Amino acid sequence: xxxxxxxxxxxxxxxxxxxxxxxxxxxxxxxxxxxxxxxxxxxxxxxxxxxxxxxxxxxxxxxxxxxxxxxxxxxxxxxxxxxxxxxxxxxxxxxxxxxxxxxxxxxxxxxxxxxxxxxxxxxxxxxxxxxxxxxxxxxxxxxxxxxxxxxxxxxxxxxxxxxxxxxxxxxxxxxxxxxxxxxxxxxxxxxxxxxxxxxxxxxxxxxxxxxxxxxxxxxxxxxxxxxxxxxxxxxxxxxxxxxxxxxxxxxxxxxxxxxxxxxxxxxxxxxxxxxxxxxxxxxxxxxxxxxxxxxxxxxxxxxxx
Numbered sequence: 001x002x003x004x005x006x007x008x009x010x011x012x013x014x015x016x017x018x019x020x021x022x023x024x025x026x027x028x029x030x031x032x033x034x035x036x037x038x039x040x041x042x043x044x045x046x047x048x049x050x051x052x053x054x055x056x057x058x059x060x061x062x063x064x065x066x067x068x069x070x071x072x073x074x075x076x077x078x079x080x081x082x083x084x085x086x087x088x089x090x091x092x093x094x095x096x097x098x099x100x101x102x103x104x105x106x107x108x109x110x111x112x113x114x115x116x117x118x119x120x121x122x123x124x125x126x127x128x129x130x131x132x133x134x135x136x137x138x139x140x141x142x143x144x145x146x147x148x149x150x151x152x153x154x155x156x157x158x159x160x161x162x163x164x165x166x167x168x169x170x171x172x173x174x175x176x177x178x179x180x181x182x183x184x185x186x187x188x189x190x191x192x193x194x195x196x197x198x199x200x201x202x203x204x205x206x207x208x209x210x211x212x213x214x215x216x217x218x219x220x221x222x223x224x225x226x227x228x229x230x231x232x233x234x235x236x237x238x239x240x241x242x243x244x245x246x247x248x249x250x251x252x253x254x255x256x257x258x259x260x261x262x263x264x265x266x267x268x269x270x271x272x273x274x275x276x277x278x279x280x281x282x283x284x285x286x287x288x289x290x291x292x293x294x295x296x297x298x299x300x301x302x303x304x305x
Contacts, residue, residue: 070096217258224251
């Protein structure tokens with residue numbers, strides 16, 4: 001004879017299966033996946049994801065299934081991979097949560113999915129910034145990829161998020177890394193172009209950003225000097241000499257507005273005044289050259305006093 005307790009257990013189990021079947025076709029592999037995950041056998045649970053999809057194709061359209069898959073990948077990233085920067089499961093977790101959001105018509109898991117995407121985005125941002133702070137030129141491409149992933153996930157979690165401040169710092173940092181790489185390999189003009197491009201992207205956000213203005217001013221001046229001192233052959237014909245001098249003058253002319261802008265910000269900075277004086281000398285404007293050399297002497301005199 002069945003006891004009331006046994007009868008209650010049967011009713012509860014039947015109720016669970018009934019609800020599962022009424023919502024979607026019952027999938028025993030999914031039950032195993034959930035069992036493995038709840039017992040913290042994360043890697044075993046991960047191994048059942050593809051099995052569930054192959055045996056129960058309907059789960060591909062189930063918001064809850066992808067929500068759980070996101071948790072499985074995220075916990076592998078946290079507890080097994082120890083939050084490694086190059087983790088693939090971190091990316092898979094984000095993809096799962098995004099799929100869950102897109103399938104969740106009733107928004108049952110919407111808030112939690114968004115919070116988890118926001119959480120994952122912070123890892124991408126920190127990994128990108130870490131590369132910039134270490135001046136890790138070998139992983140520059142990874143920094144760009146991480147930052148793009150941060151913006152994608154943050155933008156989903158917070159549709160009205162203002163990226164301008166972070167973009168400003170990141171674009172300058174990447175521009176600086178490209179500049180450092182170019183200084184080690186001046187034959188690679190694509191590095192130069194990328195550096196200038198990222199400095200300009202930061203100035204599109206804030207035209208008065210000091211560091212990008214300063215770097216562009218110095219870079220354009222040095223390009224003019226390098227063109228004359230290193231690239232112009234001693235026995236070059238007159239036409240080539242004139243052509244390269246014109247290009248050098250173009251670089252010097254581009255340098256001047258950037259240096260003058262930072263001079264307005266820091267008029268007591270000797271290196272800026274010296275740079276402007278050097279540009280005017282290169283442009284053969286001796287009157288302006290003397291003017292800024294006298295300013296430089298005044299700054300040096302005040303410094304000594």
